[in-house]
Amino acid sequence: MQRCFTLTIVRHWALRKKLFTISYQQSAAMSTLLINQPKYAWLKELGLSEDNDGVYNGNWGGKGEVITSYCPANNEPIARVRQATMAEYEETVQKLRDAWKVWADIPAPKRGEIVRQIGDALRKKIKVLGSLVSLEMGKIYVEGVGEVQEYVDVCDYAVGLSRMIGGPVLPSERPGHALIEMWNPVGLVGIITAFNFPVAVYGWNNAIALICGNVCLWKGAPTTPLTSVAVTKIVAEVLEQNNLPGAICSMTCGGADIGTAMSKDERVDLVSFTGSTHVGKMVAMLVQERFGRNLLELGGNNAIIVFEDADLNLVVPSAVFASVGTAGQRCTTTRRLMLHGSIHDVVVERVAKAYKQVRIGDPWDRNTMYGPLHTKQAVDQYLAAIEQAKQQGGTVVCGGKVMDRPGNYVEPTIITGLAHDAPIVHTETFVPILYVLKFQTEEEAFAWNNEVKQGLSSSIFTKDMGRVFRWLGTGSYI
Secondary structure: OHHHHHHHHHHHHHHHHHHHHHHHHHHHHHHHOHHHOHHHHHHHHHOOOOEEEOEEOOOEEOOOOEEEEEOOOOOOEEEEEEOOOHHHHHHHHHHHHHHHHHHOOOOHHHHHHHHHHHHHHHHHOHHHHHHHHHHHHOOOHHHHHHHHHHHHHHHHHHHHHOOOOOOOEEEOOOOOOEEEOOOOOOOEEEEEOOOOOOOHHHHHHHHHHHHOOOEEEEEOOOOOHHHHHHHHHHHHHHHHHOOOOHHHEEEEOOOHHHHHHHHHOOOOOEEEEEOOHHHHHHHHHHHHHOOOEEEEEOOOOEEEEEOOOOOHHHHHHHHHHHHHHHHHOOOOOEEEEEEEOOOHHHHHHHHHHHHOOOOEOOOOOOOOOEOOOOOHHHHHHHHHHHHHHHHOOOEEEEOOOEOOOOOOOEOOEEEEOOOOOOOOOOOOOOOOEEEEEEEOOHHHHHHHHHOOOOOOOEEEEOOOHHHHHHHHOOOOOO
């Protein structure tokens, strides 16, 4: 009897120790999350918590993999999100199809009124939501707030557009007849967005799709799930206040499995994808296999062409902002600076000097001009690109190193001496590396500008208006 009593005591003590250890470990894990630190208490103003549902279809849920969102400025965990399972994806699509029957039947001006309310709701949260973008994506605070403002702006635009959707009435060849053109909603729009603009890109798609009578299924980037959740909470509240199905603006956090399902799903009438050229090509092929519709906004390998007559006081700040803004992580980032041979050395010297004056720091510090890269993988890509550039004949004249500080910080980098057709110059890398190329003739500059496959944007600096129009004309810049 004594032995039995002793064993019971020992087992009871061991169980209490195990439970205490588990409880302590869970408590320690929760305390390390930034959301639990007083400095980041503002995150809860967005309805966020330690663990967040990553599915919304009128109801919140999430039974899939739990992922942790990290702050690029220090690589510390912010909070967790439960992603969607394929069963939850199926449920969400069905609810979207049902919600579309309600939404498409509402007159366009009244749909515009809902979008107006969404814009107003975003305005009320613009600073705190912009702070979240800065914290989770890594872009500086002013860019984070500006990104939310872009969503607000497109809501304003969409409101006006909701009263202007029309079609022409055309004469018919047959007596007593007329031809009337009417625009109808597409249906279900799947929106897949990238990490670098986790609010704005969804906003551009969402506001316009809504006033046209479409419903939206959003899959944000796996590395910015908290932003997706926070934005969806704001939009969902507006829908619920108007007694509309929340599924009109649904969200499924997830990885490639969700994106693949959306691309293959015949119930998704249009897939709008923003991201890398590589993934965009796969999305396009999957959608095309079912003869579906896609809208792609992919990469860019953008150039600035500077001629000998350019105003260098305008060129230098423009080139610096275009190349280091968002730490080189924009599809419109300038990656190629083409300089006329007569001004090459002067411009390189001035741009390099300006690079060294760029204020680098925490993205939420209002004085910071340049923040971290989004992930550790991006840092690896930065180092690999620099090594390839050196092997192909390039010389690093500024930057080129990973910074000795917490987070994913690298030095903004300038590389000269490469051939215009060097493989690395034709490779889009989402990092702050600027390749400087030297040209001698107008024809040469225009040809180099157009020879990359990822042309998205371009600019020219010259006082010769004839040259400007030659650049704009057919056969020069397209």
